[in-house]
Amino acid sequence: MERALIEACQAGNVDALHQLLRSNPFLLHSTAACSPQQNPFHVAAIAGHVDFTREMLKLKPEFAGEVNQDGLTALHFAAGNGHLEIVRELVKVNRDLCRVEEGRDGMTALHCAAMKGRVEVIGEILASCPGCVDDVTARRETALHLAVRNSQFGAVKVLTDWMAEKNKREALNFKDEQGNTVLHLAAWKKQRPVIELLLGNRIAGTLDANAMNHAGLTALDLMLMFPSEAGDREIIDILQAAGALRASAREIPTSQHSADHTTVTISNSTLPVPRRRTAEAKELIEYFKFKKGRDSPSEARSALLVIAVLVATATFQIGINPPGGVWQDTHAAGENTTADYTKPHIAGESVLASANPVAYSMVAVFNTIGFSTALLMINVLTKRFPLQLELQICMTAMYVAYNTSIITIAPDELKKIVVPSISILPILMGFAVHWARTVMYRIEQLVQRMTHRVP
Numbered sequence: 117m118e119r120a121l122i123e124a125c126q127a128g129n130v131d132a133l134h135q136l137l138r139s140n141p142f143l144l145h146s147t148a149a150c151s152p153q154q155n156p157f158h159v160a161a162i163a164g165h166v167d168f169t170r171e172m173l174k175l176k177p178e179f180a181g182e183v184n185q186d187g188l189t190a191l192h193f194a195a196g197n198g199h200l201e202i203v204r205e206l207v208k209v210n211r212d213l214c215r216v217e218e219g220r221d222g223m224t225a226l227h228c229a230a231m232k233g234r235v236e237v238i239g240e241i242l243a244s245c246p247g248c249v250d251d252v253t254a255r256r257e258t259a260l261h262l263a264v265r266n267s268q269f270g271a272v273k274v275l276t277d278w279m280a281e282k283n284k285r286e287a288l289n290f291k292d293e294q295g296n297t298v299l300h301l302a303a304w305k306k307q308r309p310v311i312e313l314l315l316g317n318r319i320a321g322t323l324d325a326n327a328m329n330h331a332g333l334t335a336l337d338l339m340l341m342f343p344s345e346a347g348d349r350e351i352i353d354i355l356q357a358a359g360a361l362r363a364s365a366r367e368i369p370t371s372q373h374s375a376d377h378t379t380v381t382i383s384n385s386t387l388p389v390p391r392r393r394t395a396e397a398k399e400l401i402e403y404f405k406f407k408k409g410r411d412s413p414s415e416a417r418s419a420l421l422v423i424a425v426l427v428a429t430a431t432f433q434i435g436i437n438p439p440g441g442v443w444q445d446t447h448a449a450g451e452n453t454t455a456d457y458t459k460p461h462i463a464g465e466s467v468l469a470s471a472n473p474v475a476y477s478m479v480a481v482f483n484t485i486g487f488s489t490a491l492l493m494i495n496v497l498t499k500r501f502p503l504q505l506e507l508q509i510c511m512t513a514m515y516v517a518y519n520t521s522i523i524t525i526a527p528d529e530l531k532k533i534v535v536p537s538i539s540i541l542p543i544l545m546g547f548a549v550h551w552a553r554t555v556m557y558r559i560e561q562l563v564q565r566m567t568h569r570v571p
Contacts, residue, residue: 125156128165133172144176155182161190166201173209180209181216189216189225196228200236207244214245222254230259230275233268242278249279249287256293264301264310272298272310285322288314295329303335308351315358325360336360417497424493431487432514436521438479440467466525473530480522481537487518488542489549515542 121143124132136143144156157179160168169190172179183189191213194202203225206213217224226248229237238259241248252258260279263271279285291297302310314323326334336355339348340362446463469476491511498507519538526534 121156122159125159125165125168126163128160128163128168130168130171133168137175144172144179155179155184155190157182158184158188158190158193161199161202161206162193162197164194164197164199164202166199166205169202170205173205177209180206180213183216189213191216191225192223192228195225195234195237195241196232198229198232198234198237200234200240203237203240207240211244214241214248215251217251217253222252224248224251224259226251226259227253227257227262230263230268230271231266233263233266233271235270235274238271238274239278242275246282246284249275249284250290252290252292256291258287258290258298260287260298261290261292261296261301264298264305264307267305267307269307269309269313273313276313280322288323289327291327291329295331297324297327297329297335299323299325299327299335300329300333300338303338303351303355306339306348306351308354311351311354315354325355325358328363332363334361334363337362420493421497424490424497427486428490428494428514431483431490432518434479434483435487435518438466438468438476438525440471442466442525443470462527464525465527469525469527469530473527476526477530477533477537480526480534481541484518484522484538484541485545488545491515491542492545492549 120132121136124136157169157172157176160172180190189206191203191206194206214225226238226241228234229241249259253262257265260272260275263275276288279287289297296304299311299314302314315325325336328334336352339352339355443463443465448460466476468479491514494511495508498504501507522538523531523535
């Protein structure tokens with residue numbers, strides 16, 4: 117019976133719905149039919165069946181406010197899919213549905229519509245519930261933030277025009293959890309039409325073009341980080357024409373320890389050019405540093421894993437193909453030859469090892485340190501990954517192949533140096549890294565104590 121109801125909802129068959137209700141008048145009120153996993157009303161809303169949705173609302177208006185297992189109402193689905201008529205029917209039943217912030221992202225129906233660029237739905241929701249323009253997601257993003265982030269220019273235009281018409285312009289300067297305004301996002305994504313719209317005459321003077329995010333960067337700073345694409349120069353000119361400045365050019369109040377301890381205002385723009393460039397470089401470096409609470413640990417792990425794989429690949433390549441290559445022939449002691457280099461060697465041995473044993477030994481030792489550390493990083497970063505046994509077998513096979521290659525291409529007189537080094541170093545790397553980290557921590561603590569003692 118419940119399966120037949122779901123099929124009727126998917127097809128939008130009103131007659132089938134009434135036939136099912138004649139067979140079981142309490143069908144819409146049963147727990148099985150209205151489970152959070154597959155709510156029939158949500159199925160109809162997603163499919164966009166207006167008449168069927170209207171009929172179900174007549175039979176049971178409570179459907180409008182019910183949420184699924186992800187915390188989403190039918191209005192969320194209808195708004196995201198652009199079903200304008202269904203949105204109107206739901207809003208008629210209860211306008212407060214527009215303010216429902218459910219799900220793990222805390223999104224409202226307006227947020228869903230803004231992400232997908234559903235212009236007509238946005239207009240309908242704003243007309244029914246003007247206050248929802250101020251609602252933010254779990255990441256402190258407004259509908260305008262989401263429209264810019266998802267490159268929905270139509271949605272941006274509708275929202276900004278409505279804000280200007282209803283004098284809700286303060287919403288333009290809302291900041292997300294990272295302190296970014298919509299202008300920051302538009303500059304970072306290099307959306308020239310959006311920037312022109314935000315800085316246009318209709319809302320000019322309302323948007324703070326010099327707002328700084330939590331990293332201390334303005335929208336102009338974000339544009340100047342990587343001004344390499346075509347059209348970037350024009351966007352920079354638009355920002356500067358609207359009065360946008362770099363963070364280093366803004367006047368920042370600081371306390372100057374003078375005789376009377378008077379607070380004065382200075383500007384980085386008055387600094388000498390070398391010092392100003394140094395300050396800008398420090399700002400850029402600080403922006404890209406990992407910060408807890410701002411950056412995702414999973415993204416940091418992915419970046420470290422990519423770096424470790426690249427280092428392992430490069431060092432492995434050096435191990436099997438050392439600088440200078442390997443000898444292609446064998447030359448025994450006392451053997452006559454017409455070649456310029458007459459020192460005895462065997463085919464397959466390293467040319468560098470024969471010509472400069474010290475240099476080869478250094479390459480082998482330090483390359484092994486890099487290779488072993490990269491494997492250690494990969495092992496740590498992939499803990500509790502699926503197929504862990506297979507991954508360990510792969511890394512062990514790679515390590516054995518690397519050692520075999522190093523030993524094979526090393527001349528006999530260097531094996532007594534190379535073999536112990538590549539055998540012991542990997543085992544010691546874990547202990548060495550832990551020891552080095554401990555020593556560095558103690559040195560930092562000692563420096564801090566000495567600094568505090570200085571009057």
